[in-house]
Amino acid sequence: MTTRTPLMAGNWKMNLNHLEAIAHVQKLAFALTDKDYDAVEVAVLPPFVDLRSVQTLVDGDKLKIKYGAQDISAHDSGAYTGEISGPMLSKLKCTYVAVGHSERRQYHGESDEICNAKVKAAFRHGITPILCVGEGLDIRKAGEQVPYTLSQLDGGLEGVPADQVESIVIAYEPVWAIGTGEVATPDDAQEVCGAIRGRLAELYSQELADKVRIQYGGSVKSGNIAAIMAQPDVDGALIGGAALDADEFVKIVRFRDQ
Numbered sequence: 309m310t311t312r313t314p315l316m317a318g319n320w321k322m323n324l325n326h327l328e329a330i331a332h333v334q335k336l337a338f339a340l341t342d343k344d345y346d347a348v349e350v351a352v353l354p355p356f357v358d359l360r361s362v363q364t365l366v367d368g369d370k371l372k373i374k375y376g377a378q379d380i381s382a383h384d385s386g387a388y389t390g391e392i393s394g395p396m397l398s399k400l401k402c403t404y405v406a407v408g409h410s411e412r413r414q415y416h417g418e419s420d421e422i423c424n425a426k427v428k429a430a431f432r433h434g435i436t437p438i439l440c441v442g443e444g445l446d447i448r449k450a451g452e453q454v455p456y457t458l459s460q461l462d463g464g465l466e467g468v469p470a471d472q473v474e475s476i477v478i479a480y481e482p483v484w485a486i487g488t489g490e491v492a493t494p495d496d497a498q499e500v501c502g503a504i505r506g507r508l509a510e511l512y513s514q515e516l517a518d519k520v521r522i523q524y525g526g527s528v529k530s531g532n533i534a535a536i537m538a539q540p541d542v543d544g545a546l547i548g549g550a551a552l553d554a555d556e557f558v559k560i561v562r563f564r565d566q
């Protein structure tokens with residue numbers, strides 16, 4: 309059996325300017341110990357404008373915390389006003405980039421095709437995509453969460469070779485649980501995360517599927533993380549609101565103590 313190191317990633321969304329980012333990462337650096345980093349991979353996804361400050365801190369103090377961006381352009385350079393490219397993010401030594409977060413899909417019209425191009429752009433530049441998938445409330449009420457989420461997965465991975473997919477991270481984030489305080493039950497999370505792993509086995513192989521980390525996201529807090537992490541196919545969390553509180557984020561990283 310493959311052991312997958314859990315990945316706890318804080319998606320800061322559009323919060324914390326670069327000075328606040330420095331203060332926040334310093335707090336995390338002060339609190340987290342080698343024991344934490346041995347058990348869990350810890351990452352933050354700040355806004356683009358914070359990345360240089362975070363990189364300077366991480367590099368300068370040799371911190372074990374990883375960082376990445378919340379989005380990436382499908383294009384590598386050129387006339388794409390407002391976009392940030394893979395080469396720019398890899399120059400800043402980003403380890404991760406979120407692709408297809410539901411807020412990007414909803415407010416910026418990102419289709420599965422666009423997400424697929426972004427996944428490919430990330431891999432082209434040595435950045436690990438965290439591909440976000442998950443259903444809205446209407447789909448959940450209709451009981452269609454598994455086929456809906458798997459079709460987003462299929463679309464996002466179209467044409468991506470196995471040697472890349474084995475390092476991808478998939479984040480299952482049911483839209484109705486994001487920022488609402490309404491966390492999915494551990495069984496809800498397991499149902500879809502298990503189905504995602506099954507689909508990866510079908511598309512690629514069981515061996516590959518066993519390597520891929522699948523996160524849950526949506527109203528994760530220190531009080532609910534342990535039960536979610538106890539599910540066999542949940543390998544970490546993508547944390548929004550609770551990641552903005554350094555103490556709370558550290559407690560989530562230490563989910564085994566909760």
Ligand SMILES: O=C(CO)COP(=O)(O)O
Binds near residue numbers: 319486488527
């Ligand atoms: O969207 C999320 C992380 O990407 C989840 O956000 P919350 O943890 O605030 O619900």
